[in-house]
């Protein structure tokens with residue numbers, strides 16, 4: 236089978252996961268990289284064996300040898316680069332969030348339709364082996380009707396600075412950056428019910444706390460603590476058409492005792508937790524039991540999840556099949572995220 240020639244656009248922090256996964260894939264050929272920062276692009280090309288280096292993504296997209304691209308740039312460029320790539324006849328794997336607004340998301344969806352090319356949204360948590368195992372359990376009726384989910388992604392200190400904290404380039408703070416992962420994971424596990432209403436709050440109380448000493452945290456490739464125009468924390472209640480609900484809280488900074496990462500779902504036949512560790516809860520013979528599935532992966536396995544995401548992207552291209560995280564899901568998640576910001580702004584519930 237002809238190998239798939241790939242270009243990676245944006246060679247900052249997360250691109251390493253894409254680059255290493257393509258490099259390890261037997262039928263993907265990492266051909267090109269692109270970054271506004273030429274030195275960064277050149278280093279990535281050397282490390283991962285790409286032969287072409289660009290600083291303008293339009294030149295990469297004009298290269299007829301390239302079949303597919305990963306987009307690992309700032310959020311404000313996702314829609315523009317995705318649409319240009321699709322129109323240039325390339326398949327697209329775009330990092331989360333799909334973009335910043337519902338309007339942008341709908342334009343990307345339109346370009347997917349008109350181009351006939353494939354677009355996979357980088358909802359990497361779906362591709363985690365444990366998530367796939369639990370999705371399979373859910374499909375087989377193990378949990379019955381999942382009617383409530385609760386997720387936290389609390390960083391006590393973790394505003395990555397740079398573009399992440401510049402609302403123009405990011406579209407928002409912890410909600411759109413890390414909240415998107417757990418909201419999508421819960422929604423996917425619940426069977427993707429239609430969201431109908433959101434009630435939410437955002438807070439800007441603590442700033443980025445770049446003054447704090449003795450604790451390290453994740454930083455953008457171009458870290459800069461000067462500008463911070465995003466929320467510190469957000470909480471939300473999302474209501475679905477089938478009566479199910481999702482409660483979520485996320486932060487870049489909060490006076491919390493420690494970081495908290497938890498994803499819990501509850502059905503009428505059983506419940507389960509994905510983070511921080513997989514456990515299934517059910518009742519048998521009038522007794523409540525916690526079941527610990529035995530797998531190679533104790534918690535969320537970053538490397539395996541990215542490798543599966545890339546493997547799935549290449550397989551979807553080869554087989555002409557719809558990806559597990561199609562553009563339509565990216566649009567729905569943008570509706571939820573933007574609904575949360577709107578509700579917080581209005582101080583009232585918002586109907587979606």
Ligand SMILES: NC(=O)c1ccc[n+]([C@@H]2O[C@H](COP(=O)([O-])OP(=O)(O)OC[C@H]3O[C@@H](n4cnc5c(N)ncnc54)[C@H](O)[C@@H]3O)[C@@H](O)[C@H]2O)c1
Pocket residue numbers: 244245246247248249250269270271272275290292306307308309310312330331332357359397398412454455456457
């Ligand atoms: N899936 C995950 O778990 C995960 C984790 C972190 C980040 N992300 C996402 O990945 C994307 C990148 O995040 P990051 O942490 O790597 O940021 P980063 O700041 O480390 O890297 C971004 C890179 O994109 C480059 N860039 C920006 N605009 C460009 C353009 N128009 N053309 C070419 N290059 C451009 C920048 O120069 C920079 O090198 C974001 O959308 C973020 O939400 C996903």
